[in-house]
Amino acid sequence: MKVVENLQGTLTLNNGLVIPQVGLGVYKMTDEAEANFAIQSALRMGYRLIDTAAIYENEQIVGQAIKESGVNREEVFLTTKVWNSDQGYDETLKAFDTSLNKLQTNYLDLYLIHWPGKSKEKYRETWRALEQLYSEGAVKAIGVCNFQVHHLEGLLAVCNEVPAINQIENHPYLTQEKVRKYCQEKNIMVEAWSPIARNRLANEPTLNHIAKKHNKSVSQIILRWHLQNGTVVIPKSIHPERMKENSELFDFQLSLEDMKNINALNKGERIGPDPDQFENGFAN
Numbered sequence: 001m002k003v004v005e006n007l008q009g010t011l012t013l014n015n016g017l018v019i020p021q022v023g024l025g026v027y028k029m030t031d032e033a034e035a036n037f038a039i040q041s042a043l044r045m046g047y048r049l050i051d052t053a054a055i056y057e058n059e060q061i062v063g064q065a066i067k068e069s070g071v072n073r074e075e076v077f078l079t080t081k082v083w084n085s086d087q088g089y090d091e092t093l094k095a096f097d098t099s100l101n102k103l104q105t106n107y108l109d110l111y112l113i114h115w116p117g118k119s120k121e122k123y124r125e126t127w128r129a130l131e132q133l134y135s136e137g138a139v140k141a142i143g144v145c146n147f148q149v150h151h152l153e154g155l156l157a158v159c160n161e162v163p164a165i166n167q168i169e170n171h172p173y174l175t176q177e178k179v180r181k182y183c184q185e186k187n188i189m190v191e192a193w194s195p196i197a198r199n200r201l202a203n204e205p206t207l208n209h210i211a212k213k214h215n216k217s218v219s220q221i222i223l224r225w226h227l228q229n230g231t232v233v234i235p236k237s238i239h240p241e242r243m244k245e246n247s248e249l250f251d252f253q254l255s256l257e258d259m260k261n262i263n264a265l266n267k268g269e270r271i272g273p274d275p276d277q278f279e280n281g282f283a284n
Contacts, residue, residue, distance in 0.1 A: 024050055060103075082111070096139075164188070165191050201222065220245060227249060
């Protein structure tokens with residue numbers, strides 16, 4: 001498994017596009033000044049992947065921060081997502097235009113279906129719209145979020161383009177091995193949201209033991225575990241010191257025993273909702 005060597009290190013998606021393995025998630029960053037400062041701080045540090053979504057209500061802030069950062073748009077891998085209430089072919093195309101305008105850009109690097117919802121037909125129609133946008137060059141890659149194996153099977157049965165990414169809740173308490181294995185078989189990159197479980201594992205004994213051994217924080221151990229699993233990570237922080245910590249993952253390596261011990265922490269425990277039950281009202 002390839003592991004990148006620095007913050008600009010990239011993995012290659014199934015269509016040949018490269019994506020930074022470590023990025024910044026901006027969920028719940030709605031204070032304009034705070035979010036702008038956080039995003040620009042991340043870009044100054046060398047982060048080049050920014051992950052937002054229509055439902056976060058901060059696409060305008062993200063677009064403005066990138067513009068003001070002085071970093072060329074072409075150097076930033078920009079992701080957003082279509083929300084559940086905007087699913088459907090025509091609705092998705094309209095939602096995409098709205099997102100593009102707010103982000104102040106003329107293309108996206110990655111556009112994702114945020115949740116599968118309970119209608120197979122609906123997410124298939126949404127995917128058809130994403131394929132249209134991809135064929136037009138309005139977006140460089142398309143993918144999904146929170147898709148379980150049966151959702152992916154339902155999509156792959158009819159799609160022209162295999163999703164480049166499946167962004168899922170993934171951390172040591174929810175290792176998602178079945179989904180990850182299926183994605184690996186289908187050459188779909190896994191991207192982890194809530195990769196450090198919103199810091200709920202800070203006192204976990206096994207992780208603290210491994211962290212002490214490597215002279216790293218628990219968060220750094222978890223993020224390194226993701227990297228060695230070949231997963232893209234988008235930890236969210238508004239604090240520059242935490243962003244810096246989250247980026248310092250390249251001067252140590254977890255042993256096979258470390259990896260095995262972290263895998264053994266799996267409880268199947270979600271922070272977010274079960275994708276099979278969820279319809280509306282929650283964002284990741």
